[in-house]
Amino acid sequence: MGALSVAQVRRLALVRAGLLRPELSGLAERAAGTGRRARRCAHAVIERFGYLQLDTVSVAGARSHGIVLASRLEGFDTRLGEELLMPGEPLFEYWGHEASWLPLDLYPHFAFRRREFRVHPWWGDLLTEHRSVASDLLRRIEAEGPLRSLDLEGSSGQGWWDIKLTKRIAEALWSAGELAVSSRANFQRTFDLPERVVPASVREQSLGDADAIETLLLKALDGHGWASTGTLAATWRLVKKRAAIADALGRLVEKGLVVPCFLQSEGRRFPGWIRPTDLELVDALGALRPRRNRGVLLSPFDPLLWDRKRVKLLFDFDQVLEIYKPEHLRQHGYYCLPVLAGEHLVARVDLKADRSNCGLKVRACRFENRGSAGQPPPRDVEATHWALGRFARSVSLQLER
Numbered sequence: 001m002g003a004l005s006v007a008q009v010r011r012l013a014l015v016r017a018g019l020l021r022p023e024l025s026g027l028a029e030r031a032a033g034t035g036r037r038a039r040r041c042a043h044a045v046i047e048r049f050g051y052l053q054l055d056t057v058s059v060a061g062a063r064s065h066g067i068v069l070a071s072r073l074e075g076f077d078t079r080l081g082e083e084l085l086m087p088g089e090p091l092f093e094y095w096g097h098e099a100s101w102l103p104l105d106l107y108p109h110f111a112f113r114r115r116e117f118r119v120h121p122w123w124g125d126l127l128t129e130h131r132s133v134a135s136d137l138l139r140r141i142e143a144e145g146p147l148r149s150l151d152l153e154g155s156s157g158q159g160w161w162d163i164k165l166t167k168r169i170a171e172a173l174w175s176a177g178e179l180a181v182s183s184r185a186n187f188q189r190t191f192d193l194p195e196r197v198v199p200a201s202v203r204e205q206s207l208g209d210a211d212a213i214e215t216l217l218l219k220a221l222d223g224h225g226w227a228s229t230g231t232l233a234a235t236w237r238l239v240k241k242r243a244a245i246a247d248a249l250g251r252l253v254e255k256g257l258v259v260p261c262f263l264q265s266e267g268r269r270f271p272g273w274i275r276p277t278d279l280e281l282v283d284a285l286g287a288l289r290p291r292r293n294r295g296v297l298l299s300p301f302d303p304l305l306w307d308r309k310r311v312k313l314l315f316d317f318d319q320v321l322e323i324y325k326p327e328h329l330r331q332h333g334y335y336c337l338p339v340l341a342g343e344h345l346v347a348r349v350d351l352k353a354d355r356s357n358c359g360l361k362v363r364a365c366r367f368e369n370r371g372s373a374g375q376p377p378p379r380d381v382e383a384t385h386w387a388l389g390r391f392a393r394s395v396s397l398q399l400e401r
Helices: 006-016 036-049 064-072 104-116 131-144 165-175 209-224 229-235 242-254 276-284 308-315 378-394
Strands: 002-005 030-033 074-076 091-095 099-103 180-185 188-192 259-265 268-274 295-297 336-341 344-354 359-367
Touching: 002 006, 006 209, 006 259, 006 276, 006 308, 030 036, 036 064, 036 074, 036 099, 036 209, 064 074, 064 295, 064 378, 074 378, 091 104, 091 180, 099 104, 104 209, 131 165, 165 188, 209 229, 209 242, 209 268, 229 242, 229 268, 259 276, 268 276, 295 344, 295 378, 308 344, 336 378, 344 378, 359 378
Parallel strands: 002 259, 030 074
Antiparallel strands: 091 099, 180 188, 259 268, 295 336, 336 344, 344 359
């Protein structure tokens, strides 16, 4: 079993994530505007990871899914990130890492989850308890056509989880595969019958759970490069599937598609997995000299960042999310976007968009490294300024100085 250094794994992770040297990542570097090319480039990013996690927060001027795409594709208009799920596009919405947009060809691979989610993971056996409401909703959509979540009938309670019953049932039907999301507009789902959203050629594919797990583990490695078993499982929230994952990894090793590999760090060895082709890529990356003066902002939900232990190991960076903390307990800000410069996370900025005045305000900026005089390295400052300017253009706002 081979071993790689932290620097090697970090560099590989960045290339596979589309954040370092596009000629090596296989992803485009630019995708301006909102036309077909920009869509194709966005689809390629989603294909690389296998998912694009969705999130509601737009305080920085764009939601996470738009920010993830803009961080890979210079010139990308984040408004397109809100409109990728449309009829005819090769995507579907489902539970991937979290609620995500996923490549359409992965639809059969989540049959196991649609079965498991017949009992909703949060709300229990809602579909059995309220079968008549669920049946009425399905009949209504069949007869009247797609229905926006905004138009679902019922009254809400006052609590955070007291979502109106019909909406909860629609989401439970979607989780169980009895409904599908055909599109989103203003972040509002439109529900329809799966047979009117997912092509029969995809929907009717029969795939065993073992094959599905193998494909999902390979797809996770596509985005990570090297990863521990825990990271691979967490990529798809594969809960209570330790034996199935171990069996799948064993079969992938036998097929020559995956090899075990340690990460060596300060005398410790962390077991993990890598594809043989990525081991070859590690060698090609050895002489790489990334530019550090051109930074890019990353969403706090970026595929590179959600595994906090991995981020600490690879970047020596404490990735924190303080949205749910009271303001007086926050150290960095409400919605901090880390700044990636070359191979390093050098700063984090807390942004607030003011659409009414077309402005983007930097509420806080914290540099990770400061010299003896308390000043950050000039190249980190330059990289952060570059990243802020690029981000402001992607969200069509004027950066307030």
